[in-house]
Amino acid sequence: GAGVSQSPSNKVTEKGKDVELRCDPISGHTALYWYRQSLGQGLEFLIYFQGNSAPDKSGLPSDRFSAERTGGSVSTLTIQRTQQEDSAVYLCASSLLDAQEDYTFGSGTRLTVV
Amino acid sequence: RKEVEQDPGPFNVPEGATVAFNCTYSNSASQSFFWYRQDCRKEPKLLMSVYSSGNEDGRFTAQLNRASQYISLLIRDSKLSDSATYLCVVNVHSWGKLQFGAGTQVVVTP
Numbered sequence: 001g002a003g004v005s006q007s008p009s010n011k012v013t014e015k016g017k018d019v020e021l022r023c024d025p026i027s028g029h030t031a032l033y034w035y036r037q038s039l040g041q042g043l044e045f046l047i048y049f050q051g052n053s054a055p056d057k058s059g060l061p062s063d064r065f066s067a068e069r070t071g072g073s074v075s076t077l078t079i080q081r082t083q084q085e086d087s088a089v090y091l092c093a094s095s096l097l098d099a100q101e102d103y104t105f106g107s108g109t110r111l112t113v114v
Numbered sequence: 115r116k117e118v119e120q121d122p123g124p125f126n127v128p129e130g131a132t133v134a135f136n137c138t139y140s141n142s143a144s145q146s147f148f149w150y151r152q153d154c155r156k157e158p159k160l161l162m163s164v165y166s167s168g169n170e171d172g173r174f175t176a177q178l179n180r181a182s183q184y185i186s187l188l189i190r191d192s193k194l195s196d197s198a199t200y201l202c203v204v205n206v207h208s209w210g211k212l213q214f215g216a217g218t219q220v221v222v223t224p
Contacts, residue, residue: 031210042118042201042216043158048209056211091157095210103210105157 002026004106006092012112013082021077021109025094029102032075033095034067036088037108043091049075082113115140118215120202125220127192134188135218137202146205147178147185151198152217158201161187192222 005024013019025032034046045059049069060066064083069075079086089108096102120137127133139147147164162169164176164185175188189196202215 033210033212035214040216043212043214045211045213048211050209055209103160103212105159107157 004092004094004104006090006106006109008109009107010110010112012114015084015113016081018078018080019082019111021079021090021111023075023077023092023094023106025073025075025092026104027073029094029096029104030072031095032069033093033103034075034077035091035093037091038088046077046090079111082111084113087111087113116215117141117213118202118204120215120218122216123219123221125218127189127196127220127222129192129194129222129224131192132188132190133192133220134186135200135220136184136186137215137218138182138184139202139204139213140183141204141206142180142183144183144204144206147176148203148205148212149174149176149185149187150201150203150214152201153198158214161200189220192220194222194224196220197222 007022032049035043037043047067048056051072064080067077089110091108093105117140149161150158151161152158162171164178168177173190177186199217199219201217204213
């Protein structure tokens, strides 16, 4: 597609439920990143994919968070047993190889845990 | 201590005026520097890269001071459309993991 696509755009879930967030990167972009942004805060790095492998998952806050990428394209971020502190905007970005100036963000998924 | 620190503002600027603000970074090994713009409830978008020699893009000028570990952004002849949050972004790695400041809010008033 023309840009990075994320779905859903908004998600309200009950505490304790699992959620899946999806990211469709720009076609041909091999690098994919997940960040989250809490209200009034900067973006917090979660995980980086190069192709289907994740050489850096150091930002995942707990073992309730996991992510995968298949076919070098679509990525899914899964949060198990959601907590209220997981409420944030989850942003995905992709880039061609590691070209930082080619970084493009999706419009994000706003997650609210009630 | 945060790795990238910014004055949150807001900087209230009359239309047509000049505004400038800095950010500081803690890791002296940082390799690349950027300013991103983020509008309310929107995703961040690259405004400009910051080069060692300083660089200009129209009304926007960015400077890098490696010795003091800060970068700056200056906006001349401010427009109402410049109202946004400006994110200072630093890269330490050879690959694309970026470290973001929390942003400086700029409000341009008529």
